[in-house]
Amino acid sequence: MRKAGAAWLAVLLALCLTACGAAGRAVSQSDEVLTRDETMAGEGANQANDSPDRSEQAASEPVKLKIGLLGEMGQGEDSFFNQSAWSGLEKAEQEMGIAVKRLDSRTEAEYGANLEDFARERYDLVIVSGRDMTEALAEAAGKHPKLQIAVLDWWAETAAISGNDHMAVIRFDPVSAAYLAGIAAGMMTKTDQVGWIVGAGNERTAAAGYGYLAGVLDANPDAVILQMNVHSFSDQEQGRAAACQMAEEGADVLFHEAGSCGLGVIQGCQERQILAIGMDYDQSASAPEFVAASVVKQLEQAVLDVSRSCAEGKLESGILTYDLRNEGCDFLPAGDILPEEVLTALQTVKEQLMEGQIMVPNTREEFEAAYGDVYLLD
Secondary structure (H helix, E strand, C coil), X not given: CHHHHHHHHHHHHHHHHHHHHHCCCCCCHHXXXXXXXXXXXXXXXXXXXXXXXXXXXCXXXXXXXXXXXXXXXXXCCCCHHHHHHHHHHHHHHHHHCCEEEEEECCCHHHHHHHHHHHHHCCCCEEEECCCCXXXXXXXXXXXXXXXXXXXXCCCCCHHHHCCXXXXXEEEECCHHHHHHHHHHHHXXXXXXXXXXXXXXXXXXXXXHHHHHHHHHHHHCCCCEEEEXXXXXXXXXXXXXXXXXXXXXXXXXXXXXXXXXXXXXXXXXXXXXXXXXXXXXXXXXXXXXXXXXXXEEECXXXXXXXXXXXXXXXXXXXXXXXXXXXXCCEEEEECCCCCCHHHHHHHHHHHHXXXXXXXXXXXXXXXXXXXXXXXXXXX
């Protein structure tokens, strides 16, 4: 009876699809922004027919490239990473006529299960934010060699992707852009004290920190850089408290690499009426009178680029770097807070950075050789 029922259901579905096609109706898959529970509820009845071979599709039915987005775990659909990546994928859908779908994960278990769902549905490429999910990504890459994976803003050890020739890591290198942030802070401080706040002490935040401190000290050798690790990329109250504490100690310009926690840093700067420099995206809307600039990661463009490469069969494995030289990680002044002389100096330094005339340290050894042991958070 179950086989007969399944056959009857398949015929009924085929008739419905034919009728919809005749009426000229089309549903864009870009509308699919689902959690795992919603996905499983909609697909549970179809698991007996999982992952049909594409060769079995009718010759008259075009085969679309399928690209999925696995959103940043626990951050919700309105996070910078999730929304920017989804915007890039929607542009890819419009430009190339591909099929796209997004799944957001609320827990670590959902993250791994959602990766399995994309593999089972035979997606050609899954774009993921996997900054804290090294094991799940390495496991999925090993189990599904035909599934291409592109990881956003991942600074895990390269050993985690060794041997996986279908895995690309999109890495945003903020060192040069952070150096420009340091130049701006060193020139704008009136107290000769500025601040640096991170959400964790790791390779990514240290690289940005070396660039920032180098810029501050090159612009203002007398400057003191207050530094704090708040041990969170999400707790905005922690960021606000850190900013207020640094303001109490005399800092009048703060820069952060603290994710959503950085919005709290900006809030604290607004409360204490000192300048802030944002990170990841243009954060000036948070406090237009106090955010002087932001280091911006061009996440949307990176997603569009990797989708286009996949469609053309040219997606390369390994690390793909987005930095100041290819405008993938840039320093963008906001409003009219920075005076003309600072903007002119920044433009000159930016040109020198892009031409290789200034080499910014991006390791502890390089930094300490030039500036001494003054970075405290590595």
